[in-house]
Amino acid sequence: MITFENIDVVYPNGFKGLSNVNLQIDKGEFVAIVGLSGAGKSTLIRTVNGLVPFTSGTLKVGDEVVDPRSKAKLRRLRSRVGMIFQSFNLVTRVSVLNNVLVGRSAETPTWRSLLGWYRAEDKELAFKSLERVGIVDKAYMRASSLSGGQQQRVAIARVLAQDPEVILADEPVASLDPPTAHKVMRDLRRIQQELGITTIVNMHHLDLARSYADRIIGMRAGEVVFDGPVEEATDAVIEEVYQRSLTAEDIVAGDAAAESSAAGDAAARDSATEGAVTERSVPAAKAQD
Amino acid sequence: MTTTADEATRGSATRAVTARPEAPKPSGLVYLGLAGLAVLAFIIFWVTRDSGEILLIPLGFVTLWAPLYPVIGLAVMLLTLLVCYRARVGTMGGFGALAFITMSYWAGSTVNFTLLEIPSRWSNVEPRLRAFLDPNWSYIWTVRDQWLITISMAVVATLIGCAIGLVLAMLASPVSSPNKGVSQAIKAVNSVIRSIPDVGWALLFVAFIGGTAHGLGPMAGVLALLMFNIGIVAKLLSETIDSVNPGPVEAADAAGANLTQRNRLAILPQVLPGFVSYGLYVFELNIRASAALGIVGVGGIGSAIMLQLNRFAFENVAAILIALIVVVLLVDMFSMYIRRKLL
Structure with a gap:
């Protein structure tokens, strides 16, 4: 469970990234954060693992209170919180397996990392993670030789190798073409359901958010202006979040396979996470003020 | 056919009318x-x-x-x-x-x-030039031991210099250093090391520990080349580190890696081609520099050149210089081959 209490983020240049954010994200939830660029989506996600330090308020991940000033504590926290990036952030010159093993850093002694001599069980975990995203056969290929979608799956495997409680994904499909975007989102959704990992995803494609998430959080100017289950996030509500009418840019459109599987996902979601969607600190009604 | 041609000319005519910005x-x-x-x-x-x-x-x-x-x-x-x-x-x-x-x-x-002075001094230039153009080929092989020393000096200085240079570069670049203070301090140290030229280092070490006269020429030479290499590698590599793709670094941070792990896993692979290419570059520089360093009393081929110059044996100097050109070319070709394989 992740709890934000009155979280503010003020950047060193004085820009206010987040203001008075109160959220509670339950264990195993799949949350999509939507908003225009600059609305504070990335800042919100990055406060969770301390990549952006918050300036006031209290943030808890599980039972642990996040302390952005303690490097050791942050490292321990980050070992439990995996992160996926828009640009994959792989080391393209080394093998897929070595990229995945970066996820084992927190559990690996420094001398082993220096020599690149990983324990057999760490390697096995890396292979398992690759298996879960279906590219275990590419383990010894250079990361740069993979396609965009495959690279993002390597990044997901890197996160899985951490054996995380939480996955943060910052625009994970924004640089992928629509069919690949759907595939990667399906992978994320499947992993969240199979392993019960809390997943928070930033996205600007509304249709993806609606088809894969349980809950949508709308942000504007560093504030949470909508928070509710997918069913409540109607076009009118999102237009209120964006402060403009929806355009073709807001959807990724999809492929037939994605449509059908999204329907299946929706059904699975209804049965799997009913009841998780309970009371919200910021109800939808507020967004419509 | 004609109509299209007409249209074409008319088109070009109208196009010519439009004013071009000057x-x-x-x-x-x-x-x-x-x-x-x-x-x-x-x-x-x-x-x-x-x-x-x-x-x-x-x-x-x-x-x-x-x-x-x-x-x-x-x-x-x-x-x-x-x-x-x-x-x-x-x-x-x-x-x-x-x-x-x-x-x-x-x-x-x-x-x-x-350049007007050169013709007037031609009588001075000519006999030496003549000796240079008639190298004593048989002499090349007699200085093989000096060549061996030169190359060994270059190898040792390059390997150790690159290793120390790598550590200093990691500490010097703000991207990979523990904090700003360390980065600034190491950068200052690097500037001092680099501000003393290779001949300066050689003179210092010859003065401190003794040169060829004491049988310590190669030792002083290795130390001089070492400092010279550390300065170059640390400078070039830290600038390469400054410009690595920050994405993998952030990803390693987000996975809970410590500083050493992050530098090893996310930064080193990115700068490795540059690092190897700088290593080959300083190896080349070392071979060349050892010719000059012999003059100040460190061992290697330079001391052979010095000896022959003092004896006015220009045909022997010419032979050594030709061998030097060949060796440098070979090293250059070798490093180009490696670089091509690597990049």
Whole structure:
């Protein structure tokens, strides 16, 4: 469970990234954060693992209170919180397996990392993670030789190798073409359901958010202006979040396979996470003020 | 067929009518000012000239005289300004061209740079050049031990220098260093190491621990080359680290890696091609430098060159220099091959 209490983020240049954010994200939830660029989506996600330090308020991940000033504590926290990036952030010159093993850093002694001599069980975990995203056969290929979608799956495997409680994904499909975007989102959704990992995803494609998430959080100017289950996030509500009418840019459109599987996902979601969607600190009604 | 041709000509005609935007004319006033600067420079050159050569300009009723070289300088400066103006070079460009000519005239005249001296000293040059052009081929093989020492010195200095340079580079770049203070301090240390040239280091170490005369020439040479290599590798590599893709670094941070792990896993692979190529580069430099370092008393091929120069055995020096060129070319080809395989 992740709890934000009155979280503010003020950047060193004085820009206010987040203001008075109160959220509670339950264990195993799949949350999509939507908003225009600059609305504070990335800042919100990055406060969770301390990549952006918050300036006031209290943030808890599980039972642990996040302390952005303690490097050791942050490292321990980050070992439990995996992160996926828009640009994959792989080391393209080394093998897929070595990229995945970066996820084992927190559990690996420094001398082993220096020599690149990983324990057999760490390697096995890396292979398992690759298996879960279906590219275990590419383990010894250079990361740069993979396609965009495959690279993002390597990044997901890197996160899985951490054996995380939480996955943060910052625009994970924004640089992928629509069919690949759907595939990667399906992978994320499947992993969240199979392993019960809390997943928070930033996205600007509304249709993806609606088809894969349980809950949508709308942000504007560093504030949470909508928070509710997918069913409540109607076009009118999102237009209120964006402060403009929806355009073709807001959807990724999809492929037939994605449509059908999204329907299946929706059904699975209804049965799997009913009841998780309970009371919200910021109800939808507020967004419509 | 004809109609299309007609259309084509009409099309081109209408196209020709549309006005083309012209390059903006540089300000004539500023160019006049630049010409004024050129005249000012001419007067300064006139006043401070060393050469007494004079240009006489007979005009019929009176003969003008002017100092030869400053007048040539002024003519070149004004011609350059004219060309720049006609080519519509901006005023900054015109100023740059003027500054280039003025500076080279000033610097050249300060050191009395002239090629006119060479023919007058030809009697001195000729016998030596003749010896150089007739190398003593049989001598090449007799200095093989010195070559072995040179190459061994280069190998040891390159390997250790690159290892230390890597650590210093990691500490010096703000991307990979523990904090800003460490980065600034190491950068300062690097600048000091780099500010002393290789010959300077060699002189220092020869003075400290003794040179060829004490049988410690190669030792002093390795230490001198080592410091020289550390300076170069740390500088080049830390700049490469500054510009790595920050994405993988952030990803390693987000996975809970510590600083050492992050630098090893996310930064080292990115800078590895650069690192190897800098290593090959300093190896080349070391081979070349060892020729000069022999003069100040460290071991290697340089001491052989020094010995033969002192004996005025130019045909032997020529043989060594030709071997040096061949060795440097071989090292160059070898490193190009490795670089191609690597990148």
